[in-house]
């Protein structure tokens with residue numbers, strides 16, 4: 001059975017004390033929450049990862065990195081290698097976020113390498129993709145999403161998908177307050193699952209969790225998560241407030 005997952009991407013927010021405080025609040029509220037089966041993940045900035053791992057150690061909240069380099073080590077000033085993440089207890093990484101694609105020039109070929117490295121290190125990957133507004137307006141959203149998935153992931157063996165979570169994040173819905181409608185999310189998630197199924201078979205496709213991201217809030221989470229192919233959310237803004245974030249967790 002695929003898992004329900006709610007992951008908070010803190011992006012470039014929160015200094016050390018704010019990170020520890022928010023992590024502890026989330027852990028406390030998750031402990032009190034009645035939802036048992038949902039996996040909860042938070043992704044602080046690199047510099048605060050280790051302290052957030054410590055702050056959440058006794059809880060069921062897992063910690064992910066927001067990015068990672070594809071190399072094991074070497075002359076890559078300012079970058080972070082997979083072994084470094086694992087050495088501080090982080091075994092999940094978000095890759096392919098639209099902000100990495102847009103502002104840091106990450107393309108499908110680079111992302112394919114990053115995915116390979118993460119999997120070689122036995123890490124779990126939350127792989128993000130999604131169309132920009134222009135693509136949606138011209139009806140090309142499925143074509144764009146299909147090519148993003150194929151180019152970065154379809155060189156993998158079926159077994160690799162045990163460690164991959166997909167996150168559909170339409171760029172026009174990120175941080176804009178405008179969400180995809182539950183129907184738009186469901187249509188795209190069903191298309192993504194079919195794309196996976198055509199390549200790897202229904203058994204693999206049915207086991208992969210597909211998250212929706214883009215202005216998810218406590219007020220819209222229930223409806224979005226109620227769709228059959230939506231297995232959770234990747235949350236930006238609302239993940240910066242523990243109560244809102246855990247209210248979204250509780251939407252399941």
Ligand code: 13P
Nearest residue numbers: 009174175214215236237
């Ligand atoms: P918002 O929830 O702020 O729209 O951000 C979504 C996102 O980019 C999560 O990775």
